[in-house]
Amino acid sequence: MTNRVLDLGGLDALIGVLREDGRVVVGPVLRDNAITLAELESAADLPGGWGVETGPGHYRVRRRADTAVFGHSAGPQSWKRFLHPPRRTLVTSDGNGFRAAPDPAPDYAFLGVRPCDLAAIAKLRQVIGGRKPFVVAAQCTEPGEVCFCASMGCGPAAGPGYDIALTERIDEQGQRFLATGGTDEGAAVLDRVPARRATPEDTALAEQDVQAAARTMGRAMPELDLRDLLAANRDSAHWEAVAERCLTCGNCTMVCPTCFCVSVEDHTDLDGTAERAQRWASCFEIDFSYLHGGAVRTSPAARYRQWMTHKLGTWHDQFGTSGCVGCGRCIAWCPAGIDITEEAAALTREHGGEQR
């Protein structure tokens, strides 16, 4: 497939083509002082000229010196809220029969999906299934302070799963997007968008920008088998140390693009009909592990251990891959600034110490 180069007008046309085909195009927008995700009508909706500043327990939007539309890292929302909505009705019943609730999900096109989130979409869909969205990825050339996708093997270059991958570049030649088709469907969409053929230099520059990004990651996960590390540290005293800071608020699980847990709730109406609905659940909720007589994981230490161990360790046992993509959201949105990479490093140090 030939690479193309689109300008901002071309990007706008791409959104137009995707909408023409009946897709609901969702992408990054500036809202409530954050880069969130919402339906796009045109490229003008994108957060051009806005970047972000992140850190443990810290997230601010900031003005950029340029007009980049993908010059921001992961925000408080992820594509999870579209593929796996925060609340969804499952079944309605009248006491004698049960009706499956219709799945109202439209045909989505996700635009501006960062490589970490591209990996997250694959991990999430592996668990919950559902229709595959059309994905326009945006390769990462400017990782944030809390990003560690390179050490999770999920970025900054887009891995498999995209229909089109874009790499944004702004230089003396102006703002442009190198577009690569990842699927026949993606290539066919690209054919309908005004663009020029990419030169070898365009491609080389994009590759160079992405490679450079890998070296400017704010953080990294320790390089060792995390699954073994966590399995060996079930009884580590370190969990208590984390628990002293953890508020068990569950923010990390809400912002995590792969945390898929749900609780099912029942609602009854005065007319006798009942509805069963699922909502996002968090393993930090006490009732999450409720068994007749009480919850199994009552201590904050046990609940933090469950979350981190599942994310980095037992996800491998259950789904053959890590549950973490290195997007850094859990670090930025933790009110206590707990950093999963630092906790993994602390466990590694402690474990190394035990072995000596």
Added chain:
Amino acid sequence: MTIPMTDLDALPLLMNLSHTQRAALAGVSRIETYEPGTRLFDEGGLADQCWVVLSGCVMIDAAVPPRGRVTLQSIGPGELLGWSWLVPPYRWHFGATVVSPTRAAVVDTGALRQLADDDPALGYQLSLILIDALLNRLQATRIRLLDLYRNPS
């Protein structure tokens, strides 16, 4: 009635004894059969023997006014009944009643002590057997204290 060796050989309790050691034990034991309702001992009585139940069931009880005799524990096939002969003042702490037709090896504990004194290797094995049985009883009693089967609601 003397004790058939096949009875002792089949007991998991005595698994770690050699055939010779089991024969020595048989030498200080006799077989008795008991009808349901037979009172084997009462609290306060002299503890000078113990039983290995071969078949049937014996209940251990304590007198608790005004509830009468409260059953605490049953002793079934393969289990040891009676510990108070081990330590002063050699008086039974509880009572015991046979509740189903029971066949048991009754051990003369005085003679058993003599055996253990004469043959320390056998004495050591017997101590281990007693500790094993006692530990099993203690642990089971502790688990019962947990009241695991209660309705949590």
Added chain:
Amino acid sequence: MTWTPTPYRVATRTVETHDTVTLALRPVAESLPAFLPGQFAMIYAHGVGEIPISISAIPGDGTLVHTIRAVGAVSKALHDAEPGTVLGVRGPFGTAWRLDGVEDLLVVAGGIGLAPLRPVLGHPSKHTLLIAGARTPQDLLYQAELTQLSDVDTVLTVDHGDDDWQGRVGFVTEPLASVPLDPERTTALLCGPEPMMRFCARTLLGRGVPAERIQVSLERNMQCGAGLCGHCQLGPLLLCREGPVTGYPVAEPLLLAKEL
């Protein structure tokens, strides 16, 4: 996986103890695939909620038999369901007791843990020994049925006896330590409160039964039945998928971890 239950009607309701009943459910129209001993259904009480309940008998005519103890809001609603009530059922879910090549079958149950084991008591193994524990004689499930089972030796034991009680008083580990068994031929199935299973397994290991031939039935919060909701995790296991029946070598370290 579907979240939509299949309607079943309560055909009979048998009171087992003061807090436990056995419901026989007949399909209203469509029926679910056959259950294996050890597997469970998600049973929905209209408007109240849905909980996992093991299959406690497999009559073979499509009737689902479940023994339910009232311990929470949903189990209370199911416990109280009179004949004619329509319940929603999903399943079968989870792993079954592994009975292939079993020689001597040893079944140890505590409390309501007898329910998931009842379907294996008719298994044509060469010799089945059942040791079942309960709080009091009045709490023992299926008493009449157990005494009539052929080819099954039964030891019933309670924590607290009464004047009429002719069985044993004590914990299941006591008969377990002294019953004759051939460790080379024994397959043990354990179901009951976690400490009970841990203690029983250790007693069996002490008697030379290999851990590989000890199976336990584990329980955690279950909501979906298909590994989608995340609630039933026990370390690496999603118990609705890799459980409830689990080999002891896998279960032991998980059962020993605190608040896992």
